[in-house]
Amino acid sequence: MFRRDPEVASLGITVRSVSPGSVDLEWIIDHRFLNSHGIQHGGFTFLLADTALAYCCASLGRSSVTRTAEIAFLSGVPAGARLIARAEVRAISGRTTICDVRVTGEDNALYAEFRGHAVTTATSSTQ
DSSP states (O other): OGGGOHHHHHTTOEEEEEETTEEEEEEEOOGGGBOTTSBBOHHHHHHHHHHHHHHHHHTTTEEEEEEEEEEEEOSOOBTTOEEEEEEEEEEEETTEEEEEEEEEETTOOEEEEEEEEEEEEEEOTTO
16 A cells, blocks of 8 residues: 555655554654644644554555544654554444554654544455
8 A cells, every 4th residue: 555655655654564453654754844833733643643544444455545533632743753653443343444543752752642433445455
């Protein structure tokens, strides 16, 4: 899926690990992603978490799109931070997959908690 997602790669987001029902993404934040407060814009934090949700669903062979998602921003992300988004499946019911994503720093500082509900659009073993 990462190979078919050039915009994510162009931002510098990388895949650290993947296992069925779990994925870790990493992103080093630079000045391009900061808001007027000098911290990462919340939309970029959401983008990272939402990408982790999609890749987590794909790790199960479920091509999915986000139906709903909620994020709680807990702390501002400074420039230079190495973010880790760890997504884990919490439940699957029919075409719906629920994942929780924790966005932390490499020092385990918690920046955001995200819960996403994804709906499966197709199933394939070639994800």
